[in-house]
């Protein structure tokens with residue numbers, strides 16, 4: 001990859017660190033005040049994420065677009081750096097009550113945004129259409145799924161899962177949805193949400209899409225699946241207490257299963 005001149009001149013000579021947390025295979029360069037994310041172009045129009053970031057500006061704390069360029073293979077997105085720590089930082093893992101309250105606040109912050117002129121739709125039709133494309137083109141990452149999803153007692157194949165998802169659509173509760181609401185994508189600082197990052201799947205979507213991924217992320221960050229450290233006595237169901245809502249386990253499971261195809 002060759003960083004386009006327009007971006008290169010903005011980062012020239014500045015020291016940076018590279019990040020390895022992301023799972024999307026993108027390359028991240030973290031500078032003092034900015035972050036460059038280099039993403040391999042996919043089926044979807046990468047311009048959509050930039051449009052969403054502009055639309056989100058002033059509505060929720062999120063990085064601002066500084067510059068964006070594309071070449072045949074990659075998108076180069078230079079954005080502002082958000083303050084604070086990832087919500088999977090050790091500090092928050094050791095203060096689960098504070099973490100849960102802030103995550104509940106983060107979800108409610110998204111739900112309170114007026115979506116009437118949101119430029120991006122991630123409703124069930126859009127999600128299932130994209131899932132279908134991924135299944136048909138063998139793009140499902142089978143190394144990165146919950147152990148019970150496929151095989152013995154689970155679905156026979158991604159095709160079988162897709163079929164089940166298509167015939168078991170839950171009711172739709174549209175809100176502003178982050179789309180990849182996992183702990184490393186929500187930054188916190190001093191009792192507040194300092195920024196939502198990784199907005200490539202953000203748009204109008206079902207409320208339970210974010211709740212489900214938040215729930216799964218809490219579970220795995222506390223059970224040692226990431227980072228190896230186990231924090232006992234944590235139950236992800238505590239998220240519902242923090243949110244003050246009853247768990248809808250059907251929708252929770254539906255959105256976790258849907259995400260297996262992405």
Ligand SMILES: Nc1ncnc2c1ncn2[C@@H]1O[C@H](COP(=O)(O)OP(=O)(O)O)[C@@H](O)[C@H]1O
Pocket residue numbers: 019021022023024025026028035037063079080081082083086184185197198199
């Ligand atoms: N704007 C930003 N401000 C601060 N840190 C960032 C920013 N963008 C990315 N990062 C860091 O890089 C990591 C990976 O970036 P992310 O956009 O989440 O990539 P991926 O799609 O691979 O998950 C994040 O979890 C975060 O630690």
Ligand SMILES: [Mg+2]
Pocket residue numbers: 022023184185198
């Ligand atoms: Mg991320």
